[in-house]
Amino acid sequence: MARNPKRPLSPHLTVWKWGPHMLVSILHRATGSALAIGGGVLLVWWLVALAGGAASYARFVDLMTSDSTGRLNLIPAIILIGLTWSFLQHLCSGIRHLLLDTGAGYELKTNKAGALATLAISIILTAVIWGLILTKGAL
């Protein structure tokens, strides 16, 4: 955007102290973008591999899993854990946004507690889900 460089910038960007509400706000955008690109591409890739028939799907599974153990390879595992957390964080923070849209939850304490709750829930649920997947030995 056209800006007169002689004019001072608003100082608030460097002066304000980081709070959980700010972190959750930018994480909503970051996790949303990661889900939109990473999750979207992976979902389409998975479905097209499945539609291509048994051989095509076997190639997809072969790429994602190790031949010797049959478990997920490291890179797909890291991506899927990241997408799981991104989904849960975006979900919790999205529900918080829907509540904020009603005009509720703007009191300082409530707002901070809500922001912290989205972080706690997303991290705990990601740990529980992947704990179950890894101990079950499924994929």
Next chain:
Amino acid sequence: MGNGTSIGRVRGLGSAHAGVKHWWHQRITAGSNILLVTWLVVSLFRLPLDSYKALTLWLSSPWASVPLILAVISVFYHLRLGLQVVIEDYQHDFTRVIAIVLLNFYAIGGAALAIYAILKVAFQGAVA
């Protein structure tokens, strides 16, 4: 805020009168995503994902293929609205137009591919 000056309106400055629809559709698809994507994530968790046979059997039922198609529509519409806001916040010159066009190609192309793939598996039925 008024409607701006006449010349401003000619130059396309000011409200395009699409903001409320964008805001509301973002929230509607947020709601449908909560239901449909949670269903998808739970399904993926329960399915044997390395089994082609199990997955084709799953998608041969309309109770799986139809919610999956709805999830694709809801997700790709929601991500198109969301990424539009991200682009508008960070891209200010002609790159904004290019980015929005690419976003539309991605959203429509991705959803079309996914829906076609689901229907193909659904109509071919479970593999014996």
